[in-house]
Amino acid sequence: MANFVSRWQFTIEWGHCDPAGIVFNSRFFEFFDWGTWTLFAAALGTQPPDIAAAFGILGLPLVDTGARFLAPARFGDAVELTSEVSEFRRSSFDVAHRLFVRGELAVEGHETRVWAVRDAADPAVIRSSPVPAEVVARLRGP
Amino acid sequence: MANFVSRWQFTIEWGHCDPAGIVFNSRFFEFFDWGTWTLFAAALGTQPPDIAAAFGILGLPLVDTGARFLAPARFGDAVELTSEVSEFRRSSFDVAHRLFVRGELAVEGHETRVWAVRDAADPAVIRSSPVPAEVVARLRGP
């Protein structure tokens, strides 16, 4: 059994890079966010803007994130970002992101997100809710 | 009679700059957007997030913008952005932005925005509405 892994190939743009000629660190967190959206979209067979309505959630708010930078990514580099849910807990989960530059691991990232719904009694309250078994199954892969 | 002019002093950050060591052009449009919010906030005596409710509008959607780059702005440069409404039409207006680097004009920008409301008959429709005389008067200055 292996996790469902999404893969996104793209090119590092001029505007992603800083005066040192390498990707400015905040950009990786944009990449991770989009990596998570496309991971869920692919695993659930639902377009990103339709996920909330399809699963009755408010969204997948981020409560913790981080990255380790092993090697720089530069303007014009062809990169691949792989994303997978590395762990499910009752109502939250961890996403592991790995960014490869020409096949070498350059950045390791993680996100912890919550399966968030509006409280039935008080819609102004946002609270976590158990991740449905179907969602877990699809992200866990075949 | 002179337009009400807002002035915003700030420093060019590392993350604003590209591999040429100068501000990446999209950042200036972030500066202009915030320049317009702070211009209206100062002229109207209303905090940015309270403007829409205070004036019964949906917002000030941007329909046209542009910039001329006369001199670069670099990491660590102390800059000043001045913003003023250069022209009011019935339900839209132009904002003129000027960014100075050490007193020299470096970037000239403009925005055209609309005074936008929800249609009374069909709230799904957003349409322009006449800019209130009070708003014009405050932005035109004393």
Place this chain on the structure above:
Amino acid sequence: MANFVSRWQFTIEWGHCDPAGIVFNSRFFEFFDWGTWTLFAAALGTQPPDIAAAFGILGLPLVDTGARFLAPARFGDAVELTSEVSEFRRSSFDVAHRLFVRGELAVEGHETRVWAVRDAADPAVIRSSPVPAEVVARLRGP
């Protein structure tokens, strides 16, 4: 005779959008910048980071840009950006960008850029230089 036109299909990301749920205006200027890089790369058969060295230039500094917003682009929208050089002058040129949302023109943008070199006598000086005929020919298309 028709200009060489590059086409870039991508999806509007969550992080591109503002609290109104539409793409924040500065993001379009990131799209235009990358549109120009990929236009030149495709027309010249040279990867973006190799263009400067291949043609003996310092880069293609932007001196003027602008955009008209005709319709919003939203999270998850599949968009296409087309880019072409609409006019060449001796040592500068205009790039026309059009962003389509589901086939409808949503944003029109333009950039004016300079073919820039280091001065032979004083390398600290950056100046414009005539655009080579080969470059013009390739961007003008077959």
Place this chain on the structure above:
Amino acid sequence: MANFVSRWQFTIEWGHCDPAGIVFNSRFFEFFDWGTWTLFAAALGTQPPDIAAAFGILGLPLVDTGARFLAPARFGDAVELTSEVSEFRRSSFDVAHRLFVRGELAVEGHETRVWAVRDAADPAVIRSSPVPAEVVARLRGP
């Protein structure tokens, strides 16, 4: 004895926020980066772009970063970011960032950075170097 702490007050801008109306996570890493630059500038009495030359370094490359999100920050919120070096090792150090919204801790961030120099024998090689005692002393505070 207390660490030298820098404090930066600013306002959350429209362009910092996402369709949920809260700051998009990558923006916090921009704030942290600028927090570190201004921390070192204040502690060392040196403007950000002069730090590298003044101390004979290439820069302070980031090798690890992360954040915990405890409460949202919204458009128009007046926030304060505090930054301090929480630990020095021989040639690297940790910066602790805390972002407060109306006095309440909303985001905790950390960065691990390296005191980086060019190798004397081979300038193409970038390597870590011991943080000078003077720098440690200034960041540790009085």
